[in-house]
Amino acid sequence: MMSPKVSDEHKEQRRRQLLDAAERVFIRKGYESATMKDFVEEAEMSRGWIYLYFSSKEEIFAAIVERMDADNTKQVENQLAQSSSMWETVAALLDQQKEDLAESSSSMASVMYEYFISGWRSEERKAQLAGRYASGFGIFTTLIEKGIERGEFKPTLSVPLIAKIIAAQLDGILTHTLAVGHEQAEVENQIDALIAYSKQLLGVVHP
Structure with a gap:
């Protein structure tokens, strides 16, 4: 049967x-x-x-990581659809990190941090980390380039460098949050400062 x-x-x-x-x-x-x-x-x-x-x-x-990445991509697409400008999209995505980082110690963020730190000697994990790094600043690169095309941004540095600075700052804030906690890391203040700095780097024409 x-x-x-x-x-x-x-x-x-x-x-x-x-x-x-x-x-x-x-x-x-x-x-x-x-x-x-x-x-x-x-x-x-x-x-x-x-x-x-x-x-x-x-x-x-x-x-699980692939599913998270798909959700993040959808979040960016939804924010683009809701925003009236590219700067509004960038600022909203950065501001969303306040909420995400507040939950970082009880989310997959802490697991991914452990995965890459504990396996830093593994060539496979190093390659995966490099891929995630490229993907992270790749999102911001795309948004910045669209802003330039629309005449909204007049960046003061190269687009890839600005995208890497933003991605690196976010990674650093995450590391601080996991190490000392959300409050002591002053996540909200750091994100607000990053938003202000990003606006300056991008040379926002239409805020």
Whole structure:
């Protein structure tokens, strides 16, 4: 007797359920301490179901990061649709970091920090980090270039350098937040200062 065919929709639902469970485990236990057994128990699935989708913790982590990146891309697109200017988009995305950083110690941000710091000797992780770095300042590069095309920005430095400065500042604020906490890192003040500095670097013509 043939086993019933599982629909694609059901498979995708199971996959989301597994990734949601794995994300909770990573946040609770950290990357290094989390195990496939933890994911099985948290998702309340059989090991067979989990290994149908992923063969390792590394694959699950990569899938969660990919989902986060897709959500971030959607956030940028939504902000572009809602904003009347490119500067408004840039400022709003930076301002959103106040809320994101307030939750950083209990989000995947702390797990990703652990992943890259603990694996800094790994060539694979270094390559992944380089890719994420390029992606991070790539978003700002695109926004700045669009602002220049529209005549909204007259930057004082090269576009790639400004994008790297913004991305590096955000990474630094995240590191401070994870190290000493949101309040002591003065996240709101740092972000406000970064917004003001970014406006100066971009030479905003239409604020």
